[in-house]
Amino acid sequence: IVDVVKKSTLFSQSEIPIPKMGGAKSESEAAASHCSSLWLAPDPSKRWGELFFLCYTPFWLTLCLGIVVPYKLYESFTELEYLVLGLISAVPSFLIPMLFVGKADSHMSWKDRYWVKASLWIIIFSYVGNYFWTHYFFTVLGASYTFPSWKMNNVPHTTFLLTHVCFLFYHVTSNITLRRLRHSVADLPEKVRRVTEAAWILILAYFIAYLETVAISNFPYYEFVDRASMYKVGSLFYAIYFIVSFPMFLRIDEKPGDSWELPRVAVDALGAAMLVTIILDLWRIFLGPIVPDSKQCLQPGLPWFPAHANET
Structure with missing residues (x-):
């Protein structure tokens, strides 16, 4: 995985001049100006991070949907095996870029590397999604988890881990396609560009x-x-979830010279999570569940759900 990402990054940087005179462009700005790809990020660190997450995806996807599910290995799983599956899927997405630092990140502090920022954003967003929004799935959509698992707020720990790598893949895919779309419609009127981008996000x-x-x-x-x-x-x-998160996640280190700090990343992820929570709750209140009340999943739910309100 690391070799593929390094080769892609080195290819895109092979002819990037590094100015040494005062007042000249910075390395990242020079890289941005010489990045000819309409799909990849102009920032070298972001480009490396996105390529790494894409190359890492086949590992956990094959493990879960290519081995565990089709061969029904889950039938013999206990709480421990489910937790181990989640750890094996998620932990390498942190360890690999920590141990095998890409050339684009080698001169940077760890907190300035894009993969760290992207991981933090997704950790926060997916944590809120599992801890809170899963209960909307129980109540509004009639969903339920019935496999053995250790849980937090009645949500399996395994789903917290698997959601992280899933959401990384989804959001990097969104980044790449949105970036390409913006290049394609760059010459169109602003209103047309906005409508086109909104339609694609939907x-x-x-x-x-x-x-x-x-x-x-x-x-x-x-x-x-x-x-x-x-x-x-x-x-x-x-x-x-994604209608809100895709355009917000793209903004991280997307503009040359506008490097995000970790506190800004965290606040942005929390803002996205709050907006999703508001929309989901408005759905619950005004549109209601898609299944009859008698068939709704019997789960504790969140404190502001009707079942809890009736208890007080």
């Missing part, structure tokens, strides 16, 4: 949400009361 968000729902349909211990409704309407509910 399409991509729904497609990814729908694809994930279908991809895990062969795993019998993540259940839905009405699977057909979940595919159509539930995927739109899930897509709300």
